[in-house]
Amino acid sequence: MQLGRARLTQEERRKRLLEGRCFYCSEAGHLVVTCPAKQASAVSQFEASKPVSRTLTKVQLIHHTVNNLEELIDSGADESLMDCELVEKLGIRSEPLTKPIRARALDGKELFVNSRITEPLHMHIKDH
Known part of the structure; x- marks a missing residue:
């Protein structure tokens, strides 16, 4: 804004x-x-006096096991992505993508490149 x-x-x-x-x-x-x-005309930077809180959503991730997690959901994202460390931690199988996905911010700046895809997963959020 x-x-x-x-x-x-x-x-x-x-x-x-x-x-x-x-x-x-x-x-x-x-x-x-x-x-x-x-x-x-940019406003000078300042440091927050306390950490910024983010709303986490309770989700149930189902693949070979059921995992109850609290995650940050970006409902405006064009792709469904998850952290590679979480993939490893939960033992979710993945394989290389034929064409990597370049994640970009709204200003066009590249954030990261996703080069892997996981096996299909089911995620439940309350009744959804």
Whole structure:
């Protein structure tokens, strides 16, 4: 969220996208993530006085055994991914992917590359 600036209309967003102009400053040649105007007006960083709490969801993961876990769910993700250490810890079989999946943040920055796929799993969250 950005305070003090109006949101672009869908029409203006489309226009800037087609013309290759920044959504933040309207100049050509860069994206929002690398916008010099945005970086110049960035608010200084601060440290939180206490740890940020994240809501964990109780899930039941079923493969060869039943495991009750508390996990952080990203319901906006395009893919279903799990940590490789959890795969090893639970003894879930995996094999190499023919084409690795590159996970990217909303700004396009690459976060990591997933090169393995697990056997099918069933996950229950309450009645789902």
